[in-house]
Amino acid sequence: MPQDQAVYGDVQFLTGSPHRRAVLAALCDEPARPHELCADIDATRTTIQRILAGFRERQWVVKHDGDYRATVAGRRVSEQYEALHEEVTRARRFGPLAAHLGPVADDLPVGALESGRLTVSEDGSPLAVLSRFTEWLQAVEGDFHAISPVVARPFNEIGAELLSGETDIEFVIDSTVLEQSKAQYESDLELGADHDGITIYVHETPISIGVAFDDERCCVVAYDDGNNLKAMLEAGEGDLYDWTTEVFERHRERSVPLASVYEGENTVGGR
Known part of the structure; x- marks a missing residue:
């Protein structure tokens, strides 16, 4: 044999x-x-x-x-065998998150999966992640940093509330989100562009993952192809927090400030 x-x-x-x-x-x-x-x-x-x-x-x-x-x-x-059993058990639990994060999460630390709080939108609770993410945003403390592949009125409203306090925001979006914001939420975009408390960056390529963190907490949000929120992993300081900040910094480095985008558009239009 x-x-x-x-x-x-x-x-x-x-x-x-x-x-x-x-x-x-x-x-x-x-x-x-x-x-x-x-x-x-x-x-x-x-x-x-x-x-x-x-x-x-x-x-x-x-x-x-x-x-x-x-x-x-x-x-x-x-x-x-025990190690394999534990890994398969972990894979079954975090499958909904892993399936929608894409290659950006290939280096997501194992410890983050074991210690974080996971929320999943399933057939019986399709809005579970949206509800939990909204709660998470409403509890932001200190400076706030985020990457998002989507734009939505509820998130814009929470952002405006944070800006009315003493929160400083750094926000990375892609060109698709920028165009949607121009078309559907022009006043919100203008507020973000003009407010001293927020800096918006436009990423050079499409974004497929959402991450956010404040002074003490972080979360990772996975979206499906229709930009529906499918899974969310959150934690305090630790492996996931470190990974989230690194992902944010990498995306920010590959982005340009929204003000620069507007300046470029104005220059082209003025020729």
Whole structure:
């Protein structure tokens, strides 16, 4: 049998039943006899004997004086299976976020996924992320920085409220958002362009991700192709906060101030 096929068969054997994983994990903890494993795992004696025979065949387990114990190879297999199980569990939880973030999130730290608060818009709650993101924006403290691939009246209104206080804002958009703002929210755009408390930047290429942070918190927002909010991950200071600020700075470096865009348009129009 080819090596790869044999290895695939071993993987199938271990993952084919939760009883097999439980037996191997139990023997990694301490040696045991079949009747002890039956009691701990709630499986029949026949099932346990069949599992032990399969493990002995693969040299993951050995028998000595009636006791079965895991070999160093069996322990390694058990450890790696546990790591894979945890990663797949994490992938299932964060799939809605990962599916819509795109390649910009390839370096998103694993710790951020484990410690952050996740909100997902699903069939039963299609506006869950919109509602949570609105709440997050309304609680901004200190200076505020954001990247957004969309423009919407509720977000503009919250921005205006922040500017009425002592909040300084840096906001990165792309040309599509700029054109939509000109067409639908001209007065809001003029407020942003003229207000000393906000600096708007226009990114050189389309933006596909939303990030925001204030002095103590951050969030990452994923959108679908129709710019609907699909998932949001938020946290306080830590790995996600550091990653969010780095993403914002990279986008800002590749952008030009809105005032420069207006100056360029006026220059062209005046020729």
